[in-house]
Amino acid sequence: MRLMSEPVNASSSPTFRRRSDTPFFLVMGGISACFIILIVLLLAADVVFTSPSDFIDALRKPEIQAAFRLTILSCSAAAVLSLWVATPLGYLLSRYRFPGRWLVDTLVDIPIVLPPLVLGLSLLILFHLPIFGWELEAWLRDSVGFPVTYQWPAVVLAQFSVACAFAVRTMRVTFDQIDPRAEDVARTLGCTRGQAFMQIALPQAWRGMIAATTIAWARALGEFGPILVFAGATRMRTEVLSTTVFLELSIGQLNAAVAVSLLMVAMAVVVLLILRVLGTGLNA
Amino acid sequence: MIELDDVSIHAGEFSLSGISMQVPRGHYAVLMGRTGRGKTTILESICGLRKITSGRILIDGVDVTTWLPGDRQIGYVPQDLALFPTLTVAQHLAFALRLRKRPQSEIDERISQLAEVLGIMRLLGRKVDALSGGESQRVALGRALSFRPAVLLLDEPLSALDESTRAEMHELLKRVKKTTGVTTLHVTHSNEEAEVLADQRFELNDGVVTEG
Structure with missing residues (x-):
């Protein structure tokens, strides 16, 4: 009580001080904005550099049309293969x-x-390593009649090798988020593990499966290095859009290279939108 | 009949050993004991979801110790219910019968019969995510009973329910007991449940099951 009745000492009185959260938002927002602005500027520069007529001219080239077709087909094949492997492995x-x-x-x-x-x-x-006189590529070419290296299957395999790893990660997270108890109960009701997987786990995983396919497709679209080495960059045969950009650049056709780049940006945006719409939470 | 003969189970942090118990055919047994003592582990071992390290488990005199869960003909209602999120209530009741490739007419008949007994007729077309606690409980019970199992295992089926729903479920379980006569092992820590339902009581204490 005595303490309460004592006159308030000047040194112990609360000091009123108004502070501001503005510096916090300025610093955090400023740093974040640098990256966002960089991406926007990159895209804007591409758009400004090219003109609609350049874009249409580039897309009219038969080589680029062939590359576009091969890209769509090979990315789709790589994505579907990735899903087939990623679902059981995940x-x-x-x-x-x-x-x-x-x-x-x-x-x-x-x-x-x-x-x-x-x-x-x-x-x-791997495809050209002689193992006691036997070679995978030679066997595929001569006995199976399905040559791979420097052909379109090499494009798909190169894309699949990377895309599948991403699909496996996605499918694993998908199954981690599905409660395994329902599969346990399904097993007591008469399911084998296989039936519980097919009838209980898989129907719950469809969002993740679409996400995995989309991510694999997007990864396949961006693939360049392995394709260049393993499939080559033969126009009209193993050329995909990422190789087109490289080829057009190397012959000094900057306009065409930028036009194709923009086309790929548009394709990537569509893929990202699909992920957003699905709202899988896996697109981080 | 459920028979555990000198069963030992190691499950992560604890182990149970030398467990023996018998529930004669048609009896309703209640297994009591405090939380975290391994009651659920015993149920999971009986239905085959958990491997036992030694001993034998017999259902109606058949040694099922090494059988797959799906071959044991045991209806299991786990504490978390684990309903199937992509199926409707009717599909839950049909699930085990479809696996057994029963004709559609028989499945339809069984669905309406179960829905009638369980009072879930109006829920048949619904998905399970919008069901109340009591409704979910009934669906899980119906799913477990659908294929007329030899044995029914209930893991604290009423613990998450409010007072009045619990009383309704007591009545329902009594009705199931009377109409189906299925051999039941019901795990709970509620004395009240044991008094209302049990023909036979077991107690799990310090890893030992005693009949009392």
Whole structure:
């Protein structure tokens, strides 16, 4: 009580001070804005550099049309293949603790961290490595009648190698977010593990499957290094849009290179929009 | 009949050993014990979701110790219910029968029969995400009973329900017991439930199951 009744000491009185959150927003927003502005400027520069007539001229070139067709087909093939592989692999990694799981988990990430040229070189070496006089590429070409290196299948395989790693990550997160208890109960009701996967887990994973396919497709679209090394850059044969940009640049056709780049930007935006619309939370 | 013969289970942080118990055919047994003592682990072992380290599990005299869960003919209602998010209520009731490739007419008949007993007729076309606690509970029970299992395992089926819903579920479980006569093992920590429902009581304490 005595303390309460004592006159307020000047030194212990609360000091009123108005502060501001403005510096916080200025610093955080300023740093963030640098990156956003960089991206916007990049796109704006492309748009300003090219004119609609350049764009249309470029798209009329038969080589670029062929590259566009091959890009759409090879990206789609790589994405579908990736989904086929990523769904079971993502499910196994998500649901089971098996010996060597950490090793599998690490191996899956290797195509993501490997320099693209190294991946292409590794593919090339794999297909041409003589093993006791036997060679994979020679066997595929002569016995199966399906040559790969420097042909369109090499484009798909190069794209698949990287795209699939991303699809596996996505499918794993998808299955991590699905409660395994429902599959357990399905097993008590008469399902084998296979039936529980097909009838209970898979129908819940459709959003993730679309996201995985889209991410794989987008990764395949951006693939360049491995394609250049493993499939070459032959016009009308193994040329995809990313190679087109490189080829047009190398012959000094800057306008065409920029026009094709813009086309790829538009395709990437469509893919990102699909992810947003699905609202999967996996597009981070 | 449910029979556990000297069963040992190791599950992460704790282990149970030397568990023996018998629930005769048609009996309603209640297994009591405090939370975290391994009651759920015992149920999961009986239905095959958890491997046991030694001992035998028999259902109606058949040693099912190494059988897959789906071959044991056990209806299981887990505590979290684990309903199937992509299926409707009717599809839940049909699920086990479809797996057994029963004719559609028989499945339809069974769905309406179960829905009638469980009082979920008006919910049949609905997805499960909008159901109340009591409704979800009934669907999970119907799903477990749909294929006329030899044995029914209930894991704290009433713990998440409010007082009046719980009383309704007591009545429902009594009705199921009377009409189906399925051998039941019901895990709970509620004395009240045991008094209302049990023909037989087991107690799990310090890893030992005693009948009392």
